[in-house]
Amino acid sequence: MYLNTIALSPERLQRFQEIASTSIGPLIEGAIKYTIPLAIIAFSIGLIIAIFTALARISSNKFLRAIARIYVSIIRGTPLLVQLFIIFYGLPTIGITIDPFPSAVIGFSLNVGAYASEIIRAAILSIPKGQWEAAYSIGMNYSQALRKIVLPQAARVSVPPLSNSFIGLVKDTSLAATILVAETFRRAQEIASMNYEFLFVYVMAALVYWVICFILSIIQGRIEIRLDRVVGKTGGLS
Amino acid sequence: MISIQGLKKSFGSQEVIKNVDLEIEQGKVVVIIGPSGSGKSTLLRCLNVLETPNGGVLSIDGQKLDFNSAVSKKSISAFRRLTGMVFQGYNLFPHLTTTGNVTEGLTTVKGLSHKEAVKKAELLLDKVGLADHKDKYPFQLSGGQQQRVAIARALAMDPKVMLFDEPTSALDPELVGEVLRVMKDLAHEGMTMAVVTHEMRFAKEVADEVIFIDEGVIVERGAPAEIFNHPKHERTKKFLSLLQV
Numbered sequence: 001m002y003l004n005t006i007a008l009s010p011e012r013l014q015r016f017q018e019i020a021s022t023s024i025g026p027l028i029e030g031a032i033k034y035t036i037p038l039a040i041i042a043f044s045i046g047l048i049i050a051i052f053t054a055l056a057r058i059s060s061n062k063f064l065r066a067i068a069r070i071y072v073s074i075i076r077g078t079p080l081l082v083q084l085f086i087i088f089y090g091l092p093t094i095g096i097t098i099d100p101f102p103s104a105v106i107g108f109s110l111n112v113g114a115y116a117s118e119i120i121r122a123a124i125l126s127i128p129k130g131q132w133e134a135a136y137s138i139g140m141n142y143s144q145a146l147r148k149i150v151l152p153q154a155a156r157v158s159v160p161p162l163s164n165s166f167i168g169l170v171k172d173t174s175l176a177a178t179i180l181v182a183e184t185f186r187r188a189q190e191i192a193s194m195n196y197e198f199l200f201v202y203v204m205a206a207l208v209y210w211v212i213c214f215i216l217s218i219i220q221g222r223i224e225i226r227l228d229r230v231v232g233k234t235g236g237l238s
Numbered sequence: 239m240i241s242i243q244g245l246k247k248s249f250g251s252q253e254v255i256k257n258v259d260l261e262i263e264q265g266k267v268v269v270i271i272g273p274s275g276s277g278k279s280t281l282l283r284c285l286n287v288l289e290t291p292n293g294g295v296l297s298i299d300g301q302k303l304d305f306n307s308a309v310s311k312k313s314i315s316a317f318r319r320l321t322g323m324v325f326q327g328y329n330l331f332p333h334l335t336t337t338g339n340v341t342e343g344l345t346t347v348k349g350l351s352h353k354e355a356v357k358k359a360e361l362l363l364d365k366v367g368l369a370d371h372k373d374k375y376p377f378q379l380s381g382g383q384q385q386r387v388a389i390a391r392a393l394a395m396d397p398k399v400m401l402f403d404e405p406t407s408a409l410d411p412e413l414v415g416e417v418l419r420v421m422k423d424l425a426h427e428g429m430t431m432a433v434v435t436h437e438m439r440f441a442k443e444v445a446d447e448v449i450f451i452d453e454g455v456i457v458e459r460g461a462p463a464e465i466f467n468h469p470k471h472e473r474t475k476k477f478l479s480l481l482q483v
């Protein structure tokens with residue numbers, strides 16, 4: 001009897017088809033309205049945070065270095081889920097109430113900021129000292145050398161790891177479901193809780209993420225080929 | 239033009255430049271020779287303050303930096319603009335074209351418009367024989383061509399003095415000549431130059447004075463013929479005999 005209900009009878013397959021056609025719309029809508037915008041906005045803000053954090057970490061100012069290190073350590077040393085709960089469920093208890101989507105943007109931006117700062121820091125440090133010296137020797141100051149000479153080269157070095165981070169971020173945004181953002185995974189939870197077809201609905205949600213990440217990885221490949229062409233495989237000089 | 243008085247530089251406890259005094263007159267070419275590790279690069283790098291001296295007074299074209307007291311960042315970058323530096327490893331900016339390498343300082347530091355900068359870059363690239371390569375990236379150029387771009391890049395800033403740190407020692411032998419030729423032209427135009435090099439022919443033909451440095455002190459200085467043919471000090475003799483083999 002029990003076995004029968006989970007078997008894939010013709011009627012069940014028929015039911016899957018109906019569920020697929022009625023739920024694919026909401027799932028894609030969740031992706032377009034929330035998952036993708038959340039990823040893009042959080043990544044953009046996160047990158048800006050990351051650049052400043054990376055600069056603080058390599059600066060000669062002890063105070064700046066310490067602040068940056070503490071920030072990175074806290075974000076990397078605590079679960080993203082817990083951070084989101086603190087922002088969305090925790091802050092209201094001290095009178096700071098933030099809507100689900102902005103809460104998610106804050107949480108994910110802070111995360112990208114910390115993780116990407118390590119990537120950018122490593123990229124800046126990978127630029128040979130001779131590049132700084134050449135920049136100084138034609139009269140540039142620190143900020144000119146950084147903006148015109150070092151960061152453009154560091155950006156190229158960091159494209160592959162940063163695009164991996166972005167793809168990771170797209171998947172991580174599913175955690176926003178827990179703070180009521182109506183993104184892809186939350187839609188799936190809602191649909192499944194009505195029809196109880198958990199396996200089928202969650203696999204559909206997984207497919208939506210997979211398609212997005214697949215497209216992103218193709219774009220990533222293109223960008224990398226393009227960068228290689230512009231600067232040459234070897235890039236920097238000894 | 240250049241005056242160095244009591245220059246001192248240490249790395250940790252290691253004294254690399256020990257109380258060096260040196261004058262270079264306007265339009266003169268000084269070639270600096272000496273064993274590896276004797277402090278030649280450090281001396282040049284102190285002159286454009288890529289290394290901060292621990293003491294001494296530098297003066298170029300009337301501008302003075304006194305390292306016996308505190309020196310501001312601002313005065314260092316003003317002072318640095320008096321010199322152009324050519325590195326052994328070229329250090330071209332790999333993300334910029336040949337023209338971009340030359341114009342970057344003009345637009346960013348001197349505030350020229352893009353158009354003016356490109357015009358000036360074209361003149362300079364023509365001068366170093368690279369007019370046909372202005373849109374190439376460094377990785378598309380030979381070492382000799384890259385080093386000539388580096389010379390043009392330094393010249394673009396209108397330095398009073400050009401500093402060359404072993405500009406040809408990273409080059410394949412057949413490419414050395416084209417770089418030396420550009421340097422010779424510069425010397426003939428009256429550029430004041432300090433050149434660390436072991437190209438003896440260049441030194442004999444172009445240098446007004448040769449300076450032999452060992453262990454951070456100037457051991458001997460004089461006209462090229464004098465130093466090469468009649469070195470007075472044992473250390474100079476020994477060094478030159480090693481070069482000849």
Ligand SMILES: Nc1ncnc2c1ncn2[C@@H]1O[C@H](COP(=O)(O)OP(=O)(O)O)[C@@H](O)[C@H]1O
Pocket residue numbers: 249254272273274275276277278279280281
């Ligand atoms: N940035 C540095 N830190 C520590 N030691 C250095 C540094 N630069 C040079 N030195 C040391 O100073 C000495 C002189 O170096 P350098 O001026 O490069 O010699 P040269 O150019 O004559 O070969 C060497 O012993 C070298 O190891």
Ligand SMILES: [Mg+2]
Pocket residue numbers: 278279280403404
């Ligand atoms: Mg050297």
